[in-house]
Amino acid sequence: MSTTYAYAATDATAPLAPFDIQRRAPRAHDVQMEVLFCGVCHSDLHQARNEWQNTVFPVVPGHEIVGRVTAVGSNVTKFKPGDLVGVGCLVDSCRTCASCAEGLEQYCENGFVGTYNGVDRVDGQITYGGYSTQLVVDEAFTLRVPDNLDPAGVAPLLCAGITTYSPLRTWGAGPGKKVGIVGLGGLGHMGVKLARAMGAHVVLFTTSPSKIEDAKRLGAHEVVISKNPQEMEAHLNSFDFILNTVAAQHDLNPFLNLLKRDGTMTLVGAPEHDHPSPQVFNLILKRRRLAGSLIGGIAETQEMLDFCGQHGITSDIEIIPMQKINEAYERMLRSDVKYRFVIDLDSLRK
Ligand SMILES: [Zn+2]
Numbered sequence: 001m002s003t004t005y006a007y008a009a010t011d012a013t014a015p016l017a018p019f020d021i022q023r024r025a026p027r028a029h030d031v032q033m034e035v036l037f038c039g040v041c042h043s044d045l046h047q048a049r050n051e052w053q054n055t056v057f058p059v060v061p062g063h064e065i066v067g068r069v070t071a072v073g074s075n076v077t078k079f080k081p082g083d084l085v086g087v088g089c090l091v092d093s094c095r096t097c098a099s100c101a102e103g104l105e106q107y108c109e110n111g112f113v114g115t116y117n118g119v120d121r122v123d124g125q126i127t128y129g130g131y132s133t134q135l136v137v138d139e140a141f142t143l144r145v146p147d148n149l150d151p152a153g154v155a156p157l158l159c160a161g162i163t164t165y166s167p168l169r170t171w172g173a174g175p176g177k178k179v180g181i182v183g184l185g186g187l188g189h190m191g192v193k194l195a196r197a198m199g200a201h202v203v204l205f206t207t208s209p210s211k212i213e214d215a216k217r218l219g220a221h222e223v224v225i226s227k228n229p230q231e232m233e234a235h236l237n238s239f240d241f242i243l244n245t246v247a248a249q250h251d252l253n254p255f256l257n258l259l260k261r262d263g264t265m266t267l268v269g270a271p272e273h274d275h276p277s278p279q280v281f282n283l284i285l286k287r288r289r290l291a292g293s294l295i296g297g298i299a300e301t302q303e304m305l306d307f308c309g310q311h312g313i314t315s316d317i318e319i320i321p322m323q324k325i326n327e328a329y330e331r332m333l334r335s336d337v338k339y340r341f342v343i344d345l346d347s348l349r350k
C-alpha cells in the first residue's frame, strides 16, 4: 500500500478538498503509475455532486489520465517503468461476456468497473480516479500513449476523444461522407478534429455565431447556426451521419431532417432530462436512424490514440493546478473553457 495525495468530494454539496488515499501494491498484472495529467470531464462534476444518484462518498473523480509507469507486477508484459501510459473510463470488466469477448468492454453485460466510483472485482474496494498523484491499474486496461504528442493534451482523448472517435468509426466517417457535429464543447471540438482527420466533409452546428471562427480553425469545412431555419434548410436530406454531442435537452427533429435516406444521428451527450421524442415520420419516411454510443472499448481506444499520434491530434486545453478544481467546475458549468481543463498533478506533489 502506498499513500497517495488526492482531491475528493466527501458529500454531494462539499467542494473538492485534499484527501489522502491508499493505493494497493501492484498485483501480478498491475501497472503502477505516477499521474502526470488528468482531464476534467463533465461526468466528474455530475458524480462529485451525486447528480446520477449512485455516488459512493468520498469520491476521487478523474478518468482522462496520462501517467508514467513507476512499477509493474510480476506477470506484466506490455509495459515497463518509464513508459508513458493512459487510463480512460474503465479499469476492468468481466472479460467473459459476449461484449467483452468482442472487445466492447464498455458494454460489459456484467457491468464494467469505472475508473472511479466503481468496485474492484478482486478486493471489493471502491475505485479512486485520476485527481490523485498515483494510480494502479491492470495492464489489460492500460493504454500506450504515442510519444510525439503533448501528454497534457492527450489526457482528454481518454474520454472525450474515444467518445467521439468510436461512433465516427462505427458509422463510417471518411472520404466522400458528409458528417455533422452538433455542439462545440469538450466532445464536439474533438469530433470536429477527428472527423476532419478521417477525411469526411465536416459541418459544425452551433447556436453561437461567436464559435464560427474557432470551429473552422479546428477543422470544420462549414459552420451552421442551428437556430437559423434558412441555414438549416440549405442542408436538408444531405448528411450521411450526425454526431450530436449536446447534453442540454433539445428538439432532435431539425437535425434528423438533415439526414439522407438511411442516415444516422448518434447521441453522445448525457442529458439531465431526456430530449422529447422525435417525430416518428421523420424516421420512417427516409429509414433514418437515431442511435446512442458509449465511450469505446480498450482496443478501439488504443487505435484512437495511435490515430491521434499519426495525425498529431490532441485536445485544446487549459492547464490548472489541482487547487483550482472547484473554480474550474463553476467555469465548466458556464461553458467557459476552450475546450477542456486538464489538471497538472505536479501541483499536488509539491
Ligand atoms: Zn468522461
Ligand SMILES: [Zn+2]
Binding pocket: 093, 094, 095, 096, 097, 098, 099, 100, 107, 108, 109, 110, 111
Ligand atoms: Zn463482460
